[in-house]
Amino acid sequence: MTAPSSRCPVADQDEAEPDWAALDLVGRSPCFRDALACLQQWSRVDATVLICGETGTGKELAARALHYLGARSGGPFVPVNCGAIADSLLEAELFGHVKGAFTDAKQDARGMISLASGGTLFLDEVDALSPRAQAALLRFVQDHSYRPVGGARFQHGDVRLVAASNADLDALSGRGAFRHDLLYRLNLLTVALPPLRQREGDALLLAQVFVQRLCRTYGVQRQLDAPSREALQRPHPWHGNVRELEHLVHRCFLRARGNAIDLGLAPGRAANAPFHTPAEPTTALGFAQAKAQVIAEFERRYLYELLQRAQGNLSLAARLAGKERSRFGKLVKKYGLQRDADPPRT
Template identity: 55%
Template structure:
């Protein structure tokens, strides 16, 4: 089993073992890294692993979501500003590059940077120097840059939406995090890891839980378009909604059913059934939450017969002990 505890990366599949081997090697060399991969594959975890396995491990790891930065503030956030540099600059700020001194600066969603911000970053990468907004002093810093994107930067370069020279500067050491659907048995390994964590977190509030084998088999049949993040959230939701000690029955129909094929009548019926199941589960869960687990009250709010509503609650395993106790008195 491949396990980098420092960065919470876990997996035993050959595809993931190859990535871990790359991370360990990349960490030895103090160069810029560009991490690619779909949403939810763990790009920031990969960046943290590179940092904590490198000689910079004792220094700061500063993560920045470029997509969350306003274009007018990108340079100020990264390189800092002097007092009075702009309207709200009531005091000087060192900037994130300065905060990462000696460590690693991780720029996620690098593809969202504007042309102006791309030019500023390119200048910094070329010689390691920068100026604060509103300042005249040229500063230098010792920072390792790791960038990440779930977009195809080569295609963005062709579309003239990303600078080719910046891509060359970033792509010194490329790393691609594989999608979960290509990692085989890692789905079960990750799910078990999430379950262990949840049992520790909620052990005082509920009894420890375990997976039914059929549930794990169903997890492996799903493609997980949201990757590890989607799996983690799904396991957490099923854990919290499960009343007993055994999480069973498999994922809901939208996860367990085979993929839809164009022009296939059977596939259309399956897609319709999944959509209905999705709606029912979401609506019933919302009603139960608003009624604090009281089935009678939830049914009344939904305008449904209590018996029929109760069957939906049981179908999607949404009943709560608290709700059953409240109902017993009515």
């Protein structure tokens, strides 16, 4: 999704470049550097920004960079996962409520907008908002005015608004699934984060940074083996982008038995997937036993990947799976998966 107003001007050569590594934005590829230039440019203005990019490309990191590089850096940064808030709670979560507004409203409560006063309100996954939620948000995005649920007076939200989506909002708007008027207001300025597969050379750089952090965290010295370093310089789909790479490095770092870390990406070498291939081939088992084994492996992998997508949020993962939360939680517990979507211990 692009717009004429979203294109970054040529960067000022005399301006000092931010410490992107301190903001956890690491990369040297031209397309990623273009995105960083946008972030630096838009951080100077107190205007609404829409961050676009696939899952795992670092949209919240980009939003935080806009905040901490801007004039509101001394204020709070308040992230809101729009996909994790039920319609019935959205207005109360964002706008707050007054005592007696509904059954459980025992006292006045501030909403996320009030909590973000003087800082930045980050609305992640805005594509997940229902039509009702989009309508509730529209007025605030337009003039930053809102009324707490049950309240009589409008208030003004002194916040910078940053939104993010991993979906094509233009396409959703064309199908009537996302309001045109809301999209126009969110899409004042845009930053497009490129997928990792398009960031030539950045996978190796990122992996080495992740290894350095893990060495400090766990107090051991390890490094990527030569085949892994070579493999990271070749094209790879990276469906989960930077998040997928980070999880892979973390997993393989913990599984390493020596100082060398094998990511399992080299041709002819078994990938270090979250789950091991069964030691006994299914053809050596009876039909019923083999079928049960394949189903169990599918369930483990499906749950693991779903929890990664939901960033460990069990309620959101259950909704994505179309299952009741308690039943979904029992499945997660059955396979030893944690809410932070870590792979099971082996």
